[in-house]
Each structure stands twice: as structure tokens, then as C-alpha cells.
Amino acid sequence: MDLDEFRSGLDAWLDEHHDELVATSHDPGDLAADMAHLSKVKRMTFDAGWMRWGWPERVGGLGGSTLFRAYLGEALTGRGLVEPGVYSMTEVLAPTMIDHAHPDVAAEMVPKLLRGEETWCQGFSEPDTGSNLGALACRAVRDGDVWRVTGQKVWTSLAQHSQRCVLLVRTGTTEDAHRGITALFVDMDSPGIVVRPIVTMHGREEFCEVFFDDVVVPVERMLGPEGNGWTVAMELLPFERSTALWHRGAYLHERLDTLLATAEPGALSASEVGAAWAKLFAFRARSRMTQHRMASGDKLGPETSVDKILLGTAEQTIFDLVADGLAEDVVLGDDAESVRWRSEFLYSRAATIYGGSSEIQRNIVARRLLDLGADR
Ligand SMILES: Cc1cc2nc3c(=O)[nH]c(=O)nc-3n(C[C@H](O)[C@H](O)[C@H](O)COP(=O)(O)OP(=O)(O)OC[C@H]3O[C@@H](n4cnc5c(N)ncnc54)[C@H](O)[C@@H]3O)c2cc1C
Numbered sequence: 133m134d135l136d137e138f139r140s141g142l143d144a145w146l147d148e149h150h151d152e153l154v155a156t157s158h159d160p161g162d163l164a165a166d167m168a169h170l171s172k173v174k175r176m177t178f179d180a181g182w183m184r185w186g187w188p189e190r191v192g193g194l195g196g197s198t199l200f201r202a203y204l205g206e207a208l209t210g211r212g213l214v215e216p217g218v219y220s221m222t223e224v225l226a227p228t229m230i231d232h233a234h235p236d237v238a239a240e241m242v243p244k245l246l247r248g249e250e251t252w253c254q255g256f257s258e259p260d261t262g263s264n265l266g267a268l269a270c271r272a273v274r275d276g277d278v279w280r281v282t283g284q285k286v287w288t289s290l291a292q293h294s295q296r297c298v299l300l301v302r303t304g305t306t307e308d309a310h311r312g313i314t315a316l317f318v319d320m321d322s323p324g325i326v327v328r329p330i331v332t333m334h335g336r337e338e339f340c341e342v343f344f345d346d347v348v349v350p351v352e353r354m355l356g357p358e359g360n361g362w363t364v365a366m367e368l369l370p371f372e373r374s375t376a377l378w379h380r381g382a383y384l385h386e387r388l389d390t391l392l393a394t395a396e397p398g399a400l401s402a403s404e405v406g407a408a409w410a411k412l413f414a415f416r417a418r419s420r421m422t423q424h425r426m427a428s429g430d431k432l433g434p435e436t437s438v439d440k441i442l443l444g445t446a447e448q449t450i451f452d453l454v455a456d457g458l459a460e461d462v463v464l465g466d467d468a469e470s471v472r473w474r475s476e477f478l479y480s481r482a483a484t485i486y487g488g489s490s491e492i493q494r495n496i497v498a499r500r501l502l503d504l505g506a507d508r
Contacts, residue, residue, distance in 0.1 A: 138196075160475035166218055205219060209382045220379065241296065252298065268300055268302055284341065285342040288341075314360065334479045373422075378416075381443065391453065408453050418439050444490050
């Protein structure tokens, strides 16, 4: 199958199944409904084969270019069939499992994620550790054939809906810094785990605090050897800034089109609309290049920080336009569309924080791409 065949076949299938694939609930506060809908869309696209293209056969895929995955998510988010935030976890976590989990664990688990039977979360950030991830303190101690984990994570997206977590823990001393971090794949129903959702300012329980009290994790659930956690994190983050962002760009494109189609004539400033398009296209052009580099087998790295900066800037510019052009509706409206615009405007403020803040991305660009000196 080549990309053109994939696109035309998928588009025809999505047209045919549109009524089954479209969400019935449009309440941005109803995350549970979004998650149930996401599972349904993933199951349908997996069973019809579309979700399996672009993934290795050893984890239930059908092989082929990663561009198939880029297009599937683009089509689903661009048509409004899935919300890109909840869809993104597949692209962030499945590649990491494929590269670092024991092959038997990856073969058993990844198909469950692709088919929407399970949700997974990413346990990296802690109350005192976000940008300075290397200082994380959630500790695991080896006890025979298991690790015993004690500590806390925070901002863990979708943890309350997740069956598994890709978790970074400290297994060495803090002096070991990056070398003392290990990555584990943890069952969220293990005794000793408590999940407390946090309500965001856009009214969704999108992320959580997660507490670990002497939680037992078998050693075969390590992702790579002991002390490999920093490598796992550094290889995961570029995935968070590649295909998942491409999908988000398709969704932003659709929302900008909708805004222009619905705003009253004269409500939007032509120069601000132009600026929003320019930023969105700058992001999409950059991200398109990233998708093609990934498809040709290039290892993604710190250069994906440029994609993340452009995405955050484009997203906030678009929703600033919404807040200006539809100001009264966005601030005061109670109808479903106004509530949705308001929720998206508020969430857009997070675009320069999640997946690494824009300041940190600029530091990476300065230090690692432009060689402008060490961080102070
Ligand atoms: C919607 C959302 C979803 C998230 N989901 C997850 C998830 O699923 N899993 C997970 O592990 N985490 C998640 N996070 C957490 C996210 O990764 C962190 O919020 C982010 O890395 C910033 O860390 P922090 O919040 O601790 O802020 P801090 O690191 O305390 O930063 C505070 C401010 O200081 C700035 N700053 C910090 N250090 C520097 C520096 N050296 N130079 C210049 N400026 C600096 C930052 O840019 C920021 O503006 C999520 C966050 C959001 C908003």
C-alpha cells in the first residue's frame, strides 16, 4: 500500500462510517465521554486495519511507513472525530514501548493501546520537578525480582482512565543525576496507587496527582536496563513533539476554518487572521518535514523543540483571534459552541507548557542546536 492508496481508501471508509464515528457528546467537561468515544474510534479503525498500518508487525501492526499514522491522526482530528489531546498518548507512548520494553511485553501490550482496549499515561513530572526532570525523586528500591516504588507524580494526563503508566523513578542516588533514573511500565491497578484528578481551568479533569506507596513492579517491566530512564525520556519527548503535534495542527486548521466561516463579517482583523494562518502554516510546514524525516528512519531529537515552539505559538494566536472575534460568545455564551470555544481558548494557554515549556524548548534550541553555551 502506498500513501495515496492509504489516503483515498481511508477517506472513503471515514465517509462511509461517519455517523458511527462522530461523537454524540460535545460537552468539553465530559472527559469520560471523550475517552469512551476514543476507544470506539480506535477499535473501529484497528479492526478495519487503518490503525495497524505504520506500526511493526511484532506489535500487531501491518508495517509500512509511519506517514500512514500521520495521515490517520490528521484525518481523525481534522474531521473532528477525535480530540487530539486524548488521541496523542498513542503516538507518544507506543513508540517508546516498541523501542524499550521487553519484546514479549511490547507484543502483548501495544495492540491493546492501538485498539483502544486500554489507555496509558506518562508519569514524569513531580511537584518539584517539571522542567528540571533530571531531579526527579519518586524512588524505586530493588527487592529480589521486583521494584518497590514510593513517591508522587503530578500533571499525569488521563491517569484516572489509564490501565498502565510509563513511569520514571529514581533507582540511584541524586548524585547519579540522569544515570540514576529508570523507566518502568506499571499496572495502574497495583495495590498502593492512589489517583486524584485535578480540574483544569477549562473545566476538565484532564490530569491527576498520582501517589505510590510501596507499589510492586516486576523487574521484567523495566524499559531497558536499570539506569536507562533518562535515555527513554529523551527518546520519548521527540515523539511527543512529532506525529502527535502534526495531528494537533490538523485540528487547529479545522478550527481556524470554522472560525472564519462563523465569525460575523468585520469581526476579525484581516492582519490578525493573516498572522494566525502564517503561524499555523509555519508549524505545519516544519512538522511535515519532521514526519518525512521520521518516515525515512531518521532518529528524532532536540530539533523537534522547534516544532513544539511553533505549535504553541500558532495555537495561542488562533485562540486569541477567537477571543477577539467572538468575544461576547466566548466570555458569556452558554450554547454548546460558545462553551467549546471558551474551553479551547482556556486550554490553548497550556500549549506553551505541556510537553516541555516554550522557555525550555528555546533553551534546548540555544544550547543543543545553536551551541550557544551551557545553561546557568
Ligand atoms: C495540559 C498539561 C498536560 C500535562 N501532562 C503531563 C503528563 O501526562 N505527564 C507528565 O509527566 N507531565 C505532564 N505535564 C507537565 C508538564 O510536562 C510540565 O508542566 C512542564 O514540563 C513544566 O514543568 P512545571 O509545571 O514543573 O513548571 P516549572 O518547571 O516549575 O516552570 C515554571 C516556569 O519557569 C520556567 N523555567 C523553568 N526552568 C527554566 C529555565 N531553566 N530557563 C528558563 N525558564 C525556565 C518555565 O518555562 C515555566 O514558565 C502536563 C502539563 C500540562 C499543562
